[in-house]
Amino acid sequence: MTGVFAERVRGEGKSVRTRARLMDAAAEKFAEHGIEAASINAIAHAADVSNGTFYNHFRDKDELVGAVAFGIARDFAERIDAAMADIDDAVQRVSFGTRQFIELASSEPSWGQSLMRAVWSLPALRREVASFARADLDRGVRDGVFRVEVDDLLVDLMMSTGLMGVYLRTSEGAGPKVGAEIAEHQLRLLGVPPARAHRASHRPIELLAVRPPQA
Amino acid sequence: MTGVFAERVRGEGKSVRTRARLMDAAAEKFAEHGIEAASINAIAHAADVSNGTFYNHFRDKDELVGAVAFGIARDFAERIDAAMADIDDAVQRVSFGTRQFIELASSEPSWGQSLMRAVWSLPALRREVASFARADLDRGVRDGVFRVEVDDLLVDLMMSTGLMGVYLRTSEGAGPKVGAEIAEHQLRLLGVPPARAHRASHRPIELLAVRPPQA
DNA sequence: CAAGAAATTGACAGACCTCTCAATTTTGGC
DNA sequence: GCCAAAATTGAGAGGTCTGTCAATTTCTTG
Missing domain, CATH: 1.10.10.60 (Homeodomain-like)
Known part of the structure; x- marks a missing residue:
């Protein structure tokens, strides 16, 4: 164990x-x-x-909850960030990040659900996750591929759809395609044309595993 | 009290x-x-x-939680449904429904937050809320104004953004504009052109109040 | 390897919680 | 207004949980 x-x-x-x-x-x-x-x-x-x-x-359970949630979030962020290091296109980055996040959070169900539950009770955690996502949104706008105004609300909405993915995947038995489909919806929300959104989000990728390779 | x-x-x-x-x-x-x-x-x-x-x-707390959550959900559904009776346009209906839902859920904070919390632990409640929302999505597709395929995932995503609105409004001190902005994002997600999405979601409406008129 | 420091143990006090039930009060039909 | 039925009360049995602490074991370092 x-x-x-x-x-x-x-x-x-x-x-x-x-x-x-x-x-x-x-x-x-x-x-x-x-x-x-x-x-x-x-x-x-x-x-x-x-x-x-x-x-x-x-000190007490709250401190433990914080440590666990932030530990998981930091771990996810680092791993996804590293895996995206050589992707430049903002469209690809958002889609890749969302898909990896959902699969990562679901591959170790206890982590995914802990994160899910903690986000709603730890505002600081929500902000941390949000700021991680935001950089790529700004990049896409700068490059002219996202036709939206990036504000806190938009970031929160992106996050809520990602979390819904984790929920569906871990609690409702949804299959691995959910990640790609959610990424597609997110891209459309960002103003990417439907055809491109579909293409970008369904491109095959190599999924990260939570467990370090060869445990 | x-x-x-x-x-x-x-x-x-x-x-x-x-x-x-x-x-x-x-x-x-x-x-x-x-x-x-x-x-x-x-x-x-x-x-x-x-x-x-x-x-x-x-019998126990679970039964109470169910009764409260379903009671609130049913109440909201009925009130919003009645208030929309004379709206035919699917775009207007979605926007109106979302905005009323968010404001209604936030106007009596205890109700909004109870609902928020219960949705994640009562799958049956989630399905009830989803099915209520779905009718208007289907209508919009039939009328050709929503350019998406309506499936369970889409409905869940619409719901997750609506719930995020309730969360922001009740727990993060967001102002009343949030409802309109979320409705706008939802419409864009549904494939409505940005200009029309903006127009439809920012049109002034008369908000329902949770408390019966003249308590 | 000796001994002080650090970590761990597990029993337990005190708090609080759920659910039951016999006794009591309140309702509402006549 | 009477009285059977319905609703309410509140004490308490039996649990579980948190957080503490003196005793014990395990490090680690000179």
Whole structure:
């Protein structure tokens, strides 16, 4: 039952590893029955750690929720950013980013759902995700391919459709095509002509996996 | 502290009135700190009723959540539907419906936020809201003003943007213009030309109020 | 390898929660 | 106004949860 946070800190000191185990267990439990329903006892137990140990690493559950959500968000952002490094076209970047995000968030369901739930209760997290997305929107406008005014609302709407993708994919059993279809809708929302939006969003891409290659 | 459910059942039998009071108190508490955090004791107390009385009316909290969410959704649907009775143009109907929905859901914040939170945990509620929206999308396609294929995903995306509107309006302090702007984005998503989308969604309308006229 | 530092353990106090039920009050039909 | 039926009350049994702490184990460093 080793999780992703734990794999990332192999070889580090004990304290760091225990903290990571708690975060993995938390993501697991959050996704299972919701953030609220996950008790600290249950999380500690799932992390093979006694209840008191939890309080060595986090003041309370809120702090844990924040750490998990931001940890996941940062991880996603870094991985997607790196994978897009050599894509210049804004249309491709938006489509690629959306599709990767949805698949990434769904490939480890506990992460996807933790993120989903946390976004609505952590405004700071929402802003972080939003600012990550915004750069490519501005680029597209500069290049003249997006015919819209980029403001906070637009970014929020892009985000809400992406999150809906994660929700459909993880909770409603939607298939992997959903990512491409949502990307297509997003591009149309941005004023990209339908034909181009369809083409750009359905182009085959190599999906990232949450688990580091060869775990 | 009389709520909306209670006003609606003035003069009915005691059982019905108590039930409505519990639902009002529940919406209040749900919005305050989330559905999970609202204890039955606290709800009963807020409804000026003893804890045991709660169990005369609802088996458990889930049943209450369902009753409140569906009650709110049905109420909104009926009111908006009635107010749109004489609008034929699909573009106008979508824009009008979205704007009314967002304002209605935000005018009684406890209702809006209860609805928001419940949609993500009650698939049946999501389907109900979706099916309500779908009729007008089909109409627009039939009339040739919406240049899209209407499928479940499109409906879900329309809904997610509407819900984002409620969220921004109730939790992020967004102003009343948000409704019109979201409606505009939705119309563009549906393939309506930008100029027409803007015109249709910014046309002045008379907003419904949650509270019955002259309470 | 010794010993101080750091991390972990697990029992538990105190709080709060759900749901039950016998006793009591309120309704509403006659 | 009477009274059976319906609704309400509130105490409390039985749980679960959070956060604390003295005791114990595990590091780590000289």
